[in-house]
Amino acid sequence: MPANLKRPVRIANCSGALTDPGIHMYNQAKYGPVDVITGDYLAEANMGDTAVAAASNDRPGWIATALEGLEMSLDIIHEKKIKVVVNGGCIDPRGLARKVDQMARDKNLPLKVAYVEGDDLMPKIQSLLPKLPHLDSPNADIQLDKATREFLDHPDTMPIVSANAYLGYRAIKRGLDLGADIIICGRVADASPVIAAAAWWHGWQEDQYDELAGALVGGHLIECSTYVTGGNFSGAHDYPVEAFLSLGLPIVEMDADGGCVVTKHETLGGFVTADTVKCQFLYELQGDVYLNSDVKADIKQVRVTQEAKDRVRVSGIRGRPPPPTTKLAVFYRGGFQSEILVNASGYATQHKWDVEEAQLRAALERTGVLGELDVLECQRMGVPMANPDSQLASTTYMRIFIQAKELLAVQKAVMAWYGRFMTHFPGMHCSLDMRTLQPKPFLGYWPALVEQKEIDESITLVTGNEESRQSVGPPKKTEPLGPRSSYETTSPISTENAPFTMRPLGDIALARSGDKGANINLGIFVQTRPQWDWLRSFMTRDRLRTMMGKDWRDWYWIERVEFPDIFAVHFVVYGILGRGVSSTSRVDCLGKGFAEFIRAVHVPVPDDLPLASARL
Incomplete structure (x- = not known):
């Protein structure tokens, strides 16, 4: 030493x-x-x-x-x-x-x-599984993705590949x-x-x-x-x-x-x-x-x-x-997935995407494949520029995301899309490198709690x-986990009556987000006491739900706490990543872009509130 x-x-x-x-x-x-x-x-x-x-x-x-x-x-x-x-x-x-x-x-x-x-707990994982709670199970308000526990019922087709504490x-x-x-x-x-x-x-x-x-x-x-x-x-x-x-x-x-x-x-x-x-x-x-x-x-x-x-x-x-427990990351073979990327340019884009999705779903229904899929999402990415100054500026794309337990189901879904290729909307185009279409295996994730004495x-x-x-043995002293804190602010100020201007939240606040298993965390902070009084009063759980817009699902759950000495509000959105990074359908699989999305949402900022001060 x-x-x-x-x-x-x-x-x-x-x-x-x-x-x-x-x-x-x-x-x-x-x-x-x-x-x-x-x-x-x-x-x-x-x-x-x-x-x-x-x-x-x-x-x-x-x-x-x-x-x-x-x-x-x-x-x-x-x-x-x-x-x-x-x-x-x-x-x-x-x-x-x-x-x-x-x-x-x-x-x-x-x-x-x-x-x-x-x-590495793989040598004993089968004996441990019956007594392993999910990491989020202590919170009764949280609903897990419907596929989270499926691997427990299918040990032969969805075998565990790693289990590390x-x-x-x-x-x-x-x-x-x-x-x-x-x-x-x-x-x-x-x-x-x-x-x-x-x-x-x-x-x-x-x-x-x-x-x-x-x-x-x-x-x-x-x-x-x-x-x-x-x-x-x-x-x-x-x-x-x-x-x-x-x-x-x-x-x-x-x-x-x-x-x-x-x-x-x-x-x-x-x-x-x-x-x-x-x-x-x-x-x-x-x-x-x-x-x-x-x-x-x-x-x-x-x-x-x-x-x-x-x-x-x-x-x-x-x-x-x-705590007497620690996190255990269990990964298992979850099935197969494929992504299809399709571009649209210019005029009447929303109708083009309506046609693309309707044609695909009709083809899947005709071939009987739709019921074999666990996930089918047609995600519309981007907004075309009005009066574009280049073709790229007018181009958006659709990400078709497919998952199933069986390889054959994904292959049939891809062929159903492929078989109606020439019935496409006006101007449809995509890369000639079609490797993303090829089904590939993916891993599912079970974040659990394991006793440290194991x-x-x-x-x-x-x-x-x-x-x-x-x-070295387990810790000599442990203390049970208490309930996780979640609360709205105390003594909020009124944010309703003062004159305001609709601005991006990012005009006044910085933020960071990331993945926590099936969840995304979001921390938002400001620079001054007046900004803080507004932020803590304005950024409630209901406000975040509203700001998430079409991304919100009623089965998600939001946790909220504050860090008053750094003027920060912190949220966890439970369930938004499905089973977690390795199998989520979200294009932002690590949740890193979530904070920047929320910062771009326009909110009513009081006119007498100073905007973000220079940070250089």
Whole structure:
């Protein structure tokens, strides 16, 4: 353990998804002082996709870009004595750890490599299934998509391909305490490597919940690559295009008391502001209590303060003992799907789409296929420009989305569309590359809750062919989950009688949204107290329903909480992604565009309310 425990530990993130190239790890090591590099390579669907690919010998069970980063960075990691913790092991952390150990020995670098296991519950999933509640089942108001539980009744045709629990920080910290330099993880929670690094550096114990909760939020702030340095930033329109050409990745400085500062290397691109931090804080939240298998973070009183250029302090986080359960991501073979993309240009577009949809449905009914499909949606995308200045400006498209359990049903539906191709509306066109028509298998998703006592979490040190394994066991103390908060504002101001102008909500508010299993979260915030009094009073659950327009379904359910110290209202819309990212029919499958859609909706903004102040 480092001798100087007073200095904050500098933890640099090198990845937020498997798409982030290995050069990010090298750059984080090269361009300034850091103590630990962490990397998050795993979206929820990666586990299932990789399990299927590995079973077919299509690719290894780890993430290629994680290996790429380590290959590029081993020398500088050794030279600067940087610790590395990544979840790029995916379904085979042992395999990646052994490969990295061999790479280090080939270079004569005395680096200690370790790996974390325990997340893979496939060996016992069948015995666990009868007692696994759905992640959202504690809320009686929530209705699950009708297909959510079908795989439980069809184990032969809809077999499970992966079942991975979200692990915490304890095995990682044990590895760091044992002197490991590089730790390869599978499905640990996104922020767990940061919690572990801070706990190791500062010597925190398992019951220092305020400190652990602060590190949980610190990890959440940097886990998504450039999302806190300019990527996916709803205030981007206030910056020149050139500001986004070479975004660097973030660093969090974790204090001994659990407070943190979000920053970045000065020589790398991007920017860290109070607004970019608030946007990332509000991304993929679970309400006002943020959960990890080691700690609950009470985030109701979070504070975000710009201290200097590219330095933002986050404080106000409080911790509680963790729940006795953790999230378990179960993926199964859901069936087959196909997408057909058709374009229309120019005049009377709506009639053209009416014809396209009516012809398809009639053809499916004639051939008897319609009843074999689980999903058929004809989604109309875009609005043609009035008096267009180019053909592209007048063109919109229809996305025909088809799903069924049986391959033959999807094939027959595609052929029914194909067979009436020449009866098309005037000017119909599409790409001659028809590969999207070909049915492809998809994975269904069951997010469940599993008791932590069912998990054998461990750390294994690797030295050539020798391995030394230690189990860490479940948390020593847990606390049951309480009811999730959901409420309207107290003492609302009147928003009805003052003179107003209809404006996009984005004229006054920034926002961020993302996927949470079958749900989408949405956080909206403003800059000033008058704006906040208006926002908290105006943005009710009913208001969001109205703003969703034709996207709203009566079986959805909305949760609402507030973060008054950052002037933010937060919603979760339950059910909108169906069974989740891997099988949803929504074109915005990750929910990232939902916030920008809501910001574009026109609302009555009082004329005496100051609009968004300059954010540069």
